[in-house]
Amino acid sequence: MRIFGRTVDDQTRCVHYHTEEDVIAIKFRCCLRYYPCHLCHEEESDHKLQTWPGSRWAEPAVLCGVCECEMSILAYLATTLCPSCGVRFNERCAAHTHFYFQTT
Template structure:
């Protein structure tokens, strides 16, 4: 399933206009992440697993300066470095991001350990 979010295609299950999905639909679940295996944006790893025809691979460390995180609030495309440095809010529009995502960083970003925020 494909949904346009601020002009960007986001794949997943029941993706809404701010990137919330069937798996994560809380008020701060407003990002989509690119996967290294296909370069496509998904709201979460479960969405990737549900709709992709291949295994998930995290965004590669050597591409952390490339846009890999989409803000569902404003459509800003953030590098991994910008996202990790943003303190759980979009640096462009200040939309709050879910701090619980830190527990899954290893699924999304190569070589970044999960943390408890």
């Protein structure tokens, strides 16, 4: 799976977010490309980001950087662990969900 952005390893960490638990990439609705974060998208894309509407949260749009499991937005938001390999995701990412998913 190709990950766009300024990654620093093969588990989707980037120059902006690179802790042990920063191991997801998000498929951006506007371009359907996986990026590690909204800052990577902003730096590399030539368009504004679009958030995923709640009506499309069942679609696969989150990628585990450890095992490459694609999960739906609903599945990702419901857990802090990858449903496939069990790696822990960064719980602080919840503060950034409004960049990716429509929350209102």
